[in-house]
Amino acid sequence: MPRIIVVTSGKGGVGKTTTSAAIAMGLAKKGHKTAVIDFDVGLRNLDLIMGCERRVVYDFVNVINGEATLNQALIRDKNCNLLYILPASQTRDKDALSQEGVGRVLDELKKDFKYIVCDSPAGIEKGAHLAMYFADDAFVVTNPEVSSVRDSDRMLGILASKSRRAEQNDEPIKEYLLLTRYSPERVKLGEMLSVDDVQDILSLHLLGVIPESKSVLNASNSGTPVILDEKSDAGQAYADIIARYLGENRPHRFIEDKKGFFRKFFGSR
Amino acid sequence: MSLLDYFRSSKVGSASLAKERLQILVAHERSSLSQPSYLPQLQKELLEVIQKYINVGQDAISVSFEQDENQETLELNIVLPDLTAKKT
Numbered sequence: 166m167p168r169i170i171v172v173t174s175g176k177g178g179v180g181k182t183t184t185s186a187a188i189a190m191g192l193a194k195k196g197h198k199t200a201v202i203d204f205d206v207g208l209r210n211l212d213l214i215m216g217c218e219r220r221v222v223y224d225f226v227n228v229i230n231g232e233a234t235l236n237q238a239l240i241r242d243k244n245c246n247l248l249y250i251l252p253a254s255q256t257r258d259k260d261a262l263s264q265e266g267v268g269r270v271l272d273e274l275k276k277d278f279k280y281i282v283c284d285s286p287a288g289i290e291k292g293a294h295l296a297m298y299f300a301d302d303a304f305v306v307t308n309p310e311v312s313s314v315r316d317s318d319r320m321l322g323i324l325a326s327k328s329r330r331a332e333q334n335d336e337p338i339k340e341y342l343l344l345t346r347y348s349p350e351r352v353k354l355g356e357m358l359s360v361d362d363v364q365d366i367l368s369l370h371l372l373g374v375i376p377e378s379k380s381v382l383n384a385s386n387s388g389t390p391v392i393l394d395e396k397s398d399a400g401q402a403y404a405d406i407i408a409r410y411l412g413e414n415r416p417h418r419f420i421e422d423k424k425g426f427f428r429k430f431f432g433s434r
Numbered sequence: 435m436s437l438l439d440y441f442r443s444s445k446v447g448s449a450s451l452a453k454e455r456l457q458i459l460v461a462h463e464r465s466s467l468s469q470p471s472y473l474p475q476l477q478k479e480l481l482e483v484i485q486k487y488i489n490v491g492q493d494a495i496s497v498s499f500e501q502d503e504n505q506e507t508l509e510l511n512i513v514l515p516d517l518t519a520k521k522t
């Protein structure tokens with residue numbers, strides 16, 4: 166059975182697009198035919214992160230409106246031939262996406278793809294609603310910071326009550342926590358919420374922790390998902406996340422502060 | 435507390451305060467979100483009816499909704515003006 170994954174957060178700028186690009190690439194690299202859809206109508210960015218911005222001809226809204234076929238709009242990734250990108254439209258029309266239209270495109274994608282990753286826009290407006298409405302799994306991207314945690318909790322309430330699965334009384338969406346931009350050093354100093362702190366509040370299944378990493382900016386500069394940077398900490402963290410999602414049991418990394426001065430000096434507790 | 439303990443203690447920063455604030459806020463928001471959406475309107479209409487008979491203020495009435503596994507309860511609380519206020 167194909168699965169629809171929504172990458173969501175409520176709060177803006179926490180790493181949804183970075184994560185969508187990385188996990189879509191990760192799933193495809195594992196041999197699963199995967200499509201990644203940009204739901205951020207008017208603020209298209211996934212194309213840049215995937216490095217296919219110059220190959221965009223048609224977009225999601227064109228397909229919904231019947232101005233292009235799905236095959237015309239899907240862009241095959243340059244690094245992996247099992248990965249396809251459906252870019253967002255740059256239209257300023259807020260109502261360009263309709264529930265019926267999105268459902269129709271997702272149904273068509275399900276015939277051909279194993280995983281469909283939906284990169285949600287920020288907020289809880291229409292675009293974010295449609296990105297999560299048809300989902301089977303939700304990757305809740307959260308930063309260890311008060312407003313992000315609060316917004317994630319809001320989003321969990323919406324996933325549990327406003328999704329198709331909720332409306333039809335189906336099995337609920339499976340929710341996973343991805344804690345990103347994590348700094349073990351700052352957690353150690355008590356300056357940043359720890360994984361456990363966030364888990365105490367959200368109590369979600371933790372899929373992985375992605376450290377704050379320079380490699381993310383490098384990756385977006387060059388238009389290659391960070392997961393392809395196999396030497397980088399963030400790349401490895403995303404690779405772990407894919408392995409865990411696909412059922413492998415991997416210990417969590419990047420939670421402990423390895424290079425902490427005090428720890429080296431005074432010994433670990 | 436020795437200097438060593440000071441460096442070893444991990445909660446010198448503001449993260450514990452952040453957690454505390456979040457726990458309170460999230461608990462509050464979860465309970466208010468699970469309330470039925472008709473609650474504010476119900477409260478407003480009830481107040482109008484009561485004000486026909488009794489001279490009470492806007493905040494004299496509170497309606498709260500509780501839910502557990504097998505029942506939902508609606509609690510209605512009306513505070514009547516105190517007698518001394520009424521005499522004057």
Ligand SMILES: Nc1ncnc2c1ncn2[C@@H]1O[C@H](COP(=O)(O)OP(=O)(O)OP(=O)(O)O)[C@@H](O)[C@H]1O
Binds near residue numbers: 174178
């Ligand atoms: N692990 C990380 N380490 C360092 N920087 C990161 C990390 N994850 C994301 N960023 C940076 O944070 C910024 C926002 O990331 P991104 O665009 O993925 O967020 P978003 O949630 O999709 O934002 P929006 O809500 O606007 O769609 C980018 O500049 C990105 O490079």
Ligand SMILES: [Mg+2]
Binds near residue numbers: 181182210284286
């Ligand atoms: Mg984004």
